[in-house]
Amino acid sequence: MGIRAIERAMHVLEELNLQPFNTIAHLHAKTKLPKPTLVRILKTLEQAGYVENDVRQGGYQVTALVTSLSSGFHKGPLVVEAGRAWAVAITRQHKWPIAIALPDHDGMVVRFSTVPDSPMSPFHSTVNRRLCMLTRGLGLAYMAFLETEEFDLIIDILKRSDDPENALSHHPRELGRIVEQVRNAGYATRSSLVEPRNSNTIAVPIISENGRVLASLGLTYFKSAFDSEQEACSRYVPILKTAVAAISEDLSRLSASIAVDVNTNALD
Numbered sequence: 157m158g159i160r161a162i163e164r165a166m167h168v169l170e171e172l173n174l175q176p177f178n179t180i181a182h183l184h185a186k187t188k189l190p191k192p193t194l195v196r197i198l199k200t201l202e203q204a205g206y207v208e209n210d211v212r213q214g215g216y217q218v219t220a221l222v223t224s225l226s227s228g229f230h231k232g233p234l235v236v237e238a239g240r241a242w243a244v245a246i247t248r249q250h251k252w253p254i255a256i257a258l259p260d261h262d263g264m265v266v267r268f269s270t271v272p273d274s275p276m277s278p279f280h281s282t283v284n285r286r287l288c289m290l291t292r293g294l295g296l297a298y299m300a301f302l303e304t305e306e307f308d309l310i311i312d313i314l315k316r317s318d319d320p321e322n323a324l325s326h327h328p329r330e331l332g333r334i335v336e337q338v339r340n341a342g343y344a345t346r347s348s349l350v351e352p353r354n355s356n357t358i359a360v361p362i363i364s365e366n367g368r369v370l371a372s373l374g375l376t377y378f379k380s381a382f383d384s385e386q387e388a389c390s391r392y393v394p395i396l397k398t399a400v401a402a403i404s405e406d407l408s409r410l411s412a413s414i415a416v417d418v419n420t421n422a423l424d
Contacts, residue, residue, distance in 0.1 A: 164187075164189060164193065164197060165197050165200065165201065167187055167189075168183060168187060168189070168194065168197050168198070168201070169201065169206065169207075169218070169222070170284065171183055171186050171187055172201075172207060172216060172217070172218050173218055173222065173280075173281050174279070174280055174281055174282075174285070175280050176217060176280045177210070177214065177215035177216065177217050178215050178216045178217070179214065179215045179216075180194055180195065180198075182215075183198075183216075198216055202216075205219060205221045206218060206219060206221050206222050207219065233258060233267060233371075234407060234410055234411065235256070235258065235362055235370045235371045235403070235407055236256055236258070236267050236268045236371075237410060238403050238404075238406040238407040238410055239256045239268065239362065239371075239373060239399075239400075239403045239406075240256075240268055242373075242399045242402055242403055242406075243255075243256060243268060243269075243270050243373070243399075244270055244273060246270075246375065246395060246396075246399060247270035247273045247274050248273065250375075250392070250395070251274060251275055251276050252274060252276060252277075252375050252376060252377045252392075253269060253270050253271045253273070253274040253276075253277040253278075253279070253282070253375070253376050254269070254270045254373065254374065254375055255268065255269045255270075255282055255294065255357075255373070255374045255376070256268040256269075256362070256371055256372070256373055257287060257294040257295075257298070257359075257371060257372050257374065258370075258371045259298055259371070260286070261313070262289065262310065262313045262314055262317065262322075263286045263287055263288060263289060263295070264286070264287045264288075264289060264292065264294050264295045264298060264372065265284060265285070265286050265287070266282045266283055266284060266285045266287070266294070267283070267284075267371075268283070269281070269282045269283050271283075276377075276378065277376070278352060278354065278355035278376055278377075278378060279376070288319065288321035288322060288350075289310065289314060289322075290314065290321065290322060290324040290325060290331070290334075290347075291321045291324070291346065291347040291349070291350045292321075292346055292347070292350070292357065292359075293343075293344045293345045293346045293356075293357035293358060293359035293372075293374050294344075294357060294359045294372045294374045295344075295372075296334070296335075296338050296344035296345075296359070297338065297343060297344040297359035297360055297361045297372040297373075297374070298361060298369055298371065298372045299335065300335045300338035300339050300344060300361070301339065301361045301363065301369040302369055307335075311325050311331075321350060341393075342360060342393070342397060343358055343359060343360045343389065343393045343396065343397070344358075344359050344360075344372075345357065345358055345359070345385060345389070353379075354378060354379060354380070355376055355377060355378050355379060356376070356377060356379055356385060356388065357374045357375065357376045358374060358375050358377075358388065358389055358392050358393060358396065359372045359373065359374035359375075359396075360372065360373055360374075360393070360396045360397055360400050361373075361400065362400045362403055362404065362407075363400070363404060364404060364407060364408070365404055365405075365407075365408050370407075373396055373399060373400050373403070374396075375392050375395075375396060377392075
């Protein structure tokens with residue numbers, strides 16, 4: 157059984173990491189924790205050096221000490237390792253942030269992001285952000301290319317959810333139309349019905365050489381930078397598709413290299 161106080165503190169720390177500054181009111185709305193509880197958690201994190209309260213900016217922010225929490229993490233999933241350099245290269249050339257998201261039960265989780273490298277990111281941070289499968293570009297780009305059996309299993313899980321963003325799971329005809337559209341186009345975008353509405357994400361699937369969809373790669377941009385979604389897609393979809401083809405090749409090489417290392421060690 158988990159320790160509730162630690163779970164709450166980690167939830168608050170995750171939320172703090174998503175915005176440059178956070179008020180008690182904002183954290184209360186996002187975490188649903190009572191304000192007195194939030195004050196105690198923030199005070200504890202502040203005393204530990206992970207959070208500071210900048211009265212000039214009107215809110216709490218994480219300190220550089222939070223980076224030490226990841227010092228023991230040395231290697232991400234292989235698809236992230238294969239995609240990291242391509243994501244960074246796209247952001248360096250085109251400025252917009254890139255994310256790599258992997259499936260996790262009933263959602264997609266951002267496992268790598270170039271937000272720190274982007275001068276035009278709509279977000280403060282997206283790493284570890286959980287996204288819905290049916291309304292988010294990164295989710296739809298993954299779902300649309302699943303085998304039927306796996307797709308149906310996930311839809312059955314989503315049907316038991318009370319999250320409004322999973323409501324499409326109860327409308328098979330509309331869902332089928334959207335999935336078919338994504339498959340034909342080879343990419344997905346975020347639903348216009350969900351927040352934030354000032355930006356959009358274009359996402360493509362990362363597919364292994366044996367045809368299995370593993371993850372999704374997405375580019376996020378401000379809508380005001382383009383006259384239409386189609387204009388943005390016409391510009392960036394070819395770039396993203398070229399990247400995922402290269403990522404698939406790199407992933408194959410990495411997998412082969414690891415297999416050789418394993419076999420070599422086994423013979424030693």
